[in-house]
Amino acid sequence: MSPTTRWGVGDDPSPTRRGVLTAAVAAPALAALSSCATGIATSSGADGLTLLNYEDIDAATLLREQLAQLETDSGISTTVDTVPGSGAAQFPDKLRTRILGGNAPDVWQIWGGQIGQPFVDADLTQDLEEYYGTYGWDSALSTSGIDGMTFHGARHGVPLNVASLGAWCNARVFEEAGATIPSTYDELETANELILASGVTPGGFGGKYGWHIMRLYEYLLEVCAGPDLHDALLRGEESWDQQAVVESFDLFRAWSDRGWITDGALGVAPADAEQSFVQGTTAFTISGPWIESQYIVPSGKPREEFGTFLLPTGHESVRHSGFIEGLMISSTCGAPDDAAALIDFLVQPDVQRSLQNTQSAALEAPPDPEMFPLSAQWAQIREQSEIYTIQDQAFPKAVADSYFAVQSDVLQGALDGPQAARDMQQIVSDWTETR
Amino acid sequence: MSAHTLDRTAARSTRRRTDQPGRARPGLLPLAFAAPALVLYLGFLVWPALQALWISLTDWDGLSDQQNFVGLDNYLALFDDKVVGIAAVNNVLWSIVTIVLPMTLGLLFAVVLNRKSRTSPIFRTIFYAPAVLPLVSIASIWAWLYDPSDGAINTVLRTIGLSGLEQSWLGQDSTALWSVMIPAVWVRTGFPMLLYLAALQSIPDELYEAASMDGANRRKQFTRITFPSLRDTHYIVLALSLIESFKVFDLVYAMTYGGPGYSTQVMGTWMYANVFQYFNAGYGTAIAVVITVVAVAAGIPYVRSQVKSS
Known part of the structure; x- marks a missing residue:
């Protein structure tokens, strides 16, 4: 048996056995390596932003409608991933797993206090002080909400909801x-x-x-x-x-x-x-x-x-x-300006009303008394009371x-x-x- | 001729055969064929396992870049953790109950359904059906059944005049773990039943015919023929169930979340809590390593038996 017939080398252009075997070995190895490589990279930039939250399906549908409007108006494209029903006991695990898996969302929703703090302590979030100045969030959003998204004196989140019980x-x-x-x-x-x-x-x-x-x-x-x-x-x-x-x-x-x-x-x-x-x-x-x-x-x-x-x-x-829920921007986000613009869009009073948010941190977006009379009633009651x-x-x-x-x-x-x-x-x- | 000389002769003869012109020596070729699988195995099993071993020796919080080597501190801390004690006891109880009952019930159902009957396939399907349901769905179904106010179990007890037996099944330490075990037994009976059924069909009918002629009744036929003939199957079922039992996570997590308090924590859920919720990834990974070591130790006799039989 000649080497040519045995291994198919020489002038024969058809794939050789050795070549096929080499490719068979290399392919999964390369696949593994490439998955590691792409795993480290974050999304955003050319592919648009990713937003991870825990809204239920109805709320997520309303959110997607608003984000489509944002894309039309400003060209900022956002993909929403939601983990409905996961709650404070489980959502942070999902977020953490996603970050460790190399697929950190650009923006995520999270609770304040000790639930959001580990992500700040691990340098996974951006200090948003600059954007607070740019967008004037100090005057547009609830002070207690901003306090709830302030960690070690730095603002690492923007309040979305001031939830009071x-x-x-x-x-x-x-x-x-x-x-x-x-x-x-x-x-x-x-x-x-x-x-x-x-x-x-x-x-x-x-x-x-x-x-x-x-x-x-x-x-x-x-x-x-x-x-x-x-x-x-x-x-x-x-x-x-x-x-x-x-x-x-x-x-x-x-x-x-x-x-x-x-x-x-x-x-x-x-x-x-x-x-x-x-x-x-x-x-x-x-x-x-x-x-x-x-x-x-x-x-x-x-x-x-x-x-x-x-x-x-x-x-x-x-x-x-009461508790605060807000939005954070990932420290690995490739387009932080777009992410901040996205957050600013979301906290606008008219967007909050369209999202039917009954506990908005936006001062100009109280619950609609016609649509949510009980929430409006509660909003009036809570104004007379402080939060612990x-x-x-x-x-x-x-x-x-x-x-x-x-x-x-x-x-x-x-x-x-x-x-x-x-x-x-x-x-x-x-x-x-x-x- | 001694056995040693015979071996050498056989070896020479083998060498001669492979040296014949036109016959390719295997060389590295088999390894090349195995390489894709080997690469995947090394990349997705061995490498992560080694990484986990390393993490268990550090104080990593699971989020930041800092991983400081702490030696065996995480393993030593297991002895001071009262929840590990609760979880270990729960794992042992879980293993005993969810191995013995499904094996016994599986064997019983297999023996009954091994007869030729038009209804046998229907019952086999019914008994195996829970095994194909997602565990999270099973957990939800059983959590509703156990609901203290509106659940079917307490409702039935009330209806038949046994309201004194009503319990908050998942809401008290004394019943919570046992209540989670019941759906586990329900799910896991189908698998041993299937293995036993397959094994029963390989026992020659002649053995039973001969035993009948010798006057052996059904009980004797079972204890003298059926049960001993299933020895290998017992072994497989036992080993696989043991590994499965020590890995328990889904049902406990979905039905009780390890509570009330810590009463239904098992090693799997406690590992998860530490790694994913408490930001103690180093310590949680040490728990994972312990679970793996125990599961592997349980699997060794099975693997050895498989190697021996092949």
């Missing part, structure tokens, strides 16, 4: 039970008893993930500790091992023991709890204005059946829980999960108030020591 109630259930909207904490307890006696569970809460039922506990802590101590506790400046905290945990347990919250709440998903509230299985829940657009409107129930009120705390300054930082943004995720475990043990009777307070102090002091 209040009580959302089923007015029909309240009426049938003979309960009135409470203006003091004692009145709230009375309302709970009346509602329970009418055969309906007062508070609808879901304990899966921890953060939904946390809204009840943080409210009770505000009642027992008051504004100043509550804030100091969240910053780790005061010991949790004190009477006010013990009382708040005892009260938390009492709400469960007296049947004032969803039976088996710890195993219920937040979405199911809010859905139950809309269906009238529970009388109220603690939520934000999105509950109107995401649950009440799709349910087809008349808006008059529902109402909203500020949870009474018994303190001179009646505060409510929602606890899962006040603590890093690992600390928040330990705190949720304490909550869970209290509700199951595994920890009493004093022990829960001691455990919380240990958790918070461990965190502050390493901070």
Whole structure:
């Protein structure tokens, strides 16, 4: 057998066996290498911008319509990737995985506080100070929103939503039970008893993930500790091992023991709890204005059946829980000017109205009272009240999960108030020591 | 002639055969054929595994560029982590329940459905069907069934007058893990059933005929013929189930998110929490390495048995 026939070399132009084998070896290797190489690069530039958020499908559709308009007007093309329903417990993981996979979005939506901070600490975001000056965001956007997207004194995000949490109630259930909207904490307890006696569970809460039922506990802590101590506790400046905290945990347990919250709440998903509230299985829940657009409107129930009120705390300054959501620009974004222009477009009041945002950080974009009467009602109520930082943004995720475990043990009777307070102090002091 | 001399003669004879003119020596050719797969294997399995091993020896947060070598600190920290203790115990419980029950039920169904009957294929499909469903869908379905207020399980208990047995199935430490195990058993019974069915069909009918003639009843036929003949299948099912069990993640994550508290954390979910949520990628990767080592150790007897039989 001659070498020519065996390997097909020489003048024969057809692919040789050696060549085919070499190509077979090289192709996957090159594919792997090229995937690594392209993985490091970021999108943007010629292909347009990418925006990652957690909007539901309806909101994402509205957003895409607006972005098509932006492209027509200014030529800035944006691809929206959304992870609907992922929430604060999961969305940061998706974002992080995408960044590590070498496919960082140019712009992403994220919560403020301890949820957004790790991305800033890892130098993955851009300082937007320059763009604040260029676009005048200081005067157009909520100050508390801007504060929420300020990390270590630098503005690494632009607030999109100032979400504030209040009580959302089923007015029909309240009426049938003979309960009135409470203006003091004692009145709230009375309302709970009346509602329970009418055969309906007062508070609808879901304990899966921890953060939904946390809204009840943080409210009770505000009642027992008051504004100043509550804030100091969240910053780790005061010991949790004190009477006010013990009382708040005892009260938390009492709400469960007296049947004032969803039976088996710890195993219920937040979405199911809010859905139950809309269906009238529970009388109220603690939520934000999105509950109107995401649950009440799709349910087809008349808006008059529902109402909203500020949870009474018994303190001179009646505060409510709140959090900030905003947009950040990736430090690897190839077209930061375009990304800033995109953000500026999104926070324009008319765009916010078109997006049907009921909690916009844009000062000139309050909820439309015709389209969202309950959200508009809540917007008026919240203006009379200050915000305290929602606890899962006040603590890093690992600390928040330990705190949720304490909550869970209290509700199951595994920890009493004093022990829960001691455990919380240990958790918070461990965190502050390493901070 | 000694065995040693015979070996040498055989070797010479083999060499002569390959040295014959016109016959190509294999040389590097087999390696070239294997190379594409080998490159993929090295690139997508070995290299990431080595990287993971390295990360487990660092304090990397999973986001920044900083990776400081910390030696075995992450592995030593496992001993001080109370959640690792909970997760390890849960993994052991999970492994026992989700191996023993599916194996036993799978064998039972296989024996019953091995008979020639018009309904057998229908039942085989029914019992295997859960295995093809996505685990996240299964988790959602079962979470609804377990809902304390409106779930089918508590509703049925109320309807038949057993409301005293109603539970918050996923909402209390005492029942949450067991409640997640039930769908796991439901999903995993089909696979051993399929393997056992295949193995049962390879047992010669003559053995049963002979046993019947000797007066062996069905129980004796099962214990003396069927069960021993399935030895290799038991082994395969056991090894694969053990590996599968130690990797458990999806059902727990989707149904309980590791809660209430930390009560249903398993090593897989705790690894995920540390790597992806707590920004402790070094520590979380150390947990992943431990899971891998245990899973590989569980798989060694299986691999050895396969090598031996081939």
